[in-house]
Amino acid sequence: MTALPQATEKRLGLVIDLDTCVGCQACVTACKGWNDGGIGLSDQDPYGASPSGTFLNRVHSYQVAVPDGPAQVVTFPRSCLHCDNAPCVTVCPTGASYKRAEDGIVLVNEDACIGCGLCAWACPYGAREMDAAQGVMKKCTLCVDRIYNETLPEVDREPACVRTCPTNARHFGDFADPESHVSKLVAERGGYDLMPGMGTQPTNKYLPPRAKGPGAASPLAPLLDVKATGIAGWLDRMLGKI
Template identity: 70%
Template sequence: MTTLPDKTDRKMGLVIDLDTCVGCHACVISCKGWNTENYGAPLSDQDPYGSDPSGTFLNRVHSYEVQPEQGAAQLIHFPKSCLHCDDAPCVTVCPTGASYKRVEDGIVLVNESDCIGCGLCAWACPYGAREMDAAEGVMKKCTLCVDRIYNENLPEEDRVPACVRTCPAGARHFGDLGDPDSDVSRLSAERGGMDLMPEQGTKPVNKYLPPRPKDRIEDQIDVLAPLLEPIAADTGGFIGWLDKALSRLPGGTI
């Protein structure tokens, strides 16, 4: 049913730390690796070894340059995947009931055997979180690794989404954002976790932690600079003679 549940028991989602992300794309690769060989249709590539390769990805990492009013520009790596929105516009537009939001944990999923591949859900998503697989003709999206997080065949430390498990920087956190006392909720509250495009009214579950304020390198130089001033006032010897001789040449300073 493509009507949204009034409320979900839990709101499983991700907290992504833009301060910590180093832009290594390991989450992109582990996501593609896990999801191409597990739940649903594989994530196909077109012309993978040719001149114009493209493919289906459920997680992509953008990089942005942000120029503050004063100080140096900052480079921020920005992983983007499905935000499992509370008010998910992709679900309600689906004509077949293939798209749905689960009542038990809030995960937005696609039942691929019901998907007609009309693409309207991808049109409705402002974040570009859904991609039509060119080989299978069905819509693919992040499942929050629903086949890992409840999978008792996996060791307990692996029962998190593949992107979270693989992140070498610890920039991705998984948990219940509906519980205000969960680790992810407290982390988000502490660090000012934000919604992407709140004006779109989607009420995303995933939160992004803004980069912490940067140290100002100019200020640090100012602190140390007096110690680095030349202290030799009177120069003599060979260096003193050379300095005077060079200064006397045309173009030199006296």
């Protein structure tokens, strides 16, 4: 089970567009909302002084000092990348952690999980979180219970985070198909892997923020160099001497 498949028929995953993401946290909420059903993602002290809980998706925000341009703020969603060479799968001693041969989704079989936490250690991206109430590992399922769910309207058969994103910063599709929406996006916009040096070969890709060009001069800039004239000018000179 914990041997990785040689190749998968489909390579389902996400493209996350850092250019359009506004960091609204809607994907975090939708993810928690959908996956909280059934067995659930527990919270500890949710309304108390030190709340904590299990989330499968978190949104960071970073500032980037750009060498010859204005600084940029980039909001950055982080979740499982469904790696082709997933180190979280091979370390699992029970076979609970596995990658599906048919579509490449990395899943946890909670009935076989012993909660040793080794898979979370093996993941460079912090994609796995141990549920403090259930003692088993939780991770993004790519909403496997939505994407194939024929009881849902077709428009809803995509991951909850993608469905909810108000700025269309998240895209779902099959990377094995070069003609798919996500493959084209990656080709057009230079989609990239996170920490390629870790050798994980992630399926999910990130699109870089578009180049913003040099910063335009502020419309208020002329006001910075105002010289006082007349009485005000005389006062300015006199007061400057005191």
